[in-house]
Amino acid sequence: MNPDIYEKAKALGRGINLGNALDAPYEGAWDMVLEETYFKLIKDKGFDSVRLPVRFSNKTTEAAPYTIDEAFLKRVDWAVDEALKQELAVIIDLHHFEEMITEPEAQKERFLSIWDQLSKRYSDRPESVYYEVLNEPNGALTAELWNEYVKEVITVIRGNDPHRTLIIGGAEWNGIGGLLELELPEHDRNIIATIHYYGPILFTHQGAEWMTEEYSTTGLTWPGPPANPVEPVQAAKNVGWVASFFREYNSKTGASNPASREALVHDLERAARWGQANDRPIFLGEFGAYSTADMASRIQWTETVRSEAERLGMTWAYWEFGASFGLYDRSAKAWREDLTKALLPS
DSSP: OOOOHHHHHHTTOEEEEOTTSTTSSSTTTTSOOOOHHHHHHHHHHTOOEEEEEEOGGGGBOSSTTOOBOHHHHHHHHHHHHHHHHTTOEEEEEEOOOHHHHHOHHHHHHHHHHHHHHHHHHTTTSOTTEEEEOOSOOOTTSOHHHHHHHHHHHHHHHHHHOTTOOEEEEOHHHHOHHHHHHOOOOTTOOOEEEEEEEOOSHHHHTTTOTTSOGGGOOOOOOSSSSOSSOOOOOHHHHTSHHHHHHHHHHHHOOGGGSTTSHHHHHHHHHHHHHHHHHHTOOEEEEEEOOOTTSOHHHHHHHHHHHHHHHHHTTOEEEESOSSSTTOSEETTTTEEOHHHHHHHOOO
16 A cells, blocks of 8 residues: 555545643643533534644653543543544654653653554554654753654554554654654655744744743734834843844834744745655644734744645644644633634635
């Protein structure tokens, strides 16, 4: 079996992340619990797929044979089956494996065991189920080490589930720079490469409480320059690249501004060129702007990323459904229509 991987990528279409639920330390810790109605809402709105971030590591024993908790797996089964019931493609995404980032060599066998268990468990699911082997490798999990582990985890998965489509991104937080260093086995063509895009991150993550203090300046609009210069907080002035960003953001016009449309297009085109050179489809697995940004800028940025990704042949999943980047206001039980239209214009 040698599937057309571009057709498999195309089947992901326009997707959304069900973030902050099964990827939290426990479901509900981040005020998000999955409900059956969410899958129907997503399908009825016009989405084609869901990415299901799951923190399997929190429910896996720390000693060999590294067994995943059965009750938790049944909850994941439920979510996968709810997506399939709505005829949504679904990505099982190994998310927030924090120990793998800080001590990868010590965690490698645990990582491989998790995928040994998952690829056995879900091997009978339809081809509309995809495996994403690890979200955002970074830190001590360098590109060199990650490329080595990629080969090993593919071997483990293929031993149990030889025809499953895999989604794999590079080191450096699945960034475009990490993609350029990613090495995938030439003989295995049933792999989609993935990137995440949050550029410029000082705009998309402005004021996000989990970020370090240099990201706490708010009031950034997109695209730059702003109508009135934005005064960065002191912590931002103390970090060289951040201070430089604000100088250029406040003063430069056109393509030379780091928050320009041209800068965004340039970034995504770099990823597309890698895909063409390596004959791999690209899946934009995360993009979004945090709710502290003004809605007009969020809409414009989101529409631009989405339309450029589609122009370049990428399928995508917006981050995310119902939390602080969310398209859906769970308290009002309503979609944020203008933001949603930026993703689903028709």
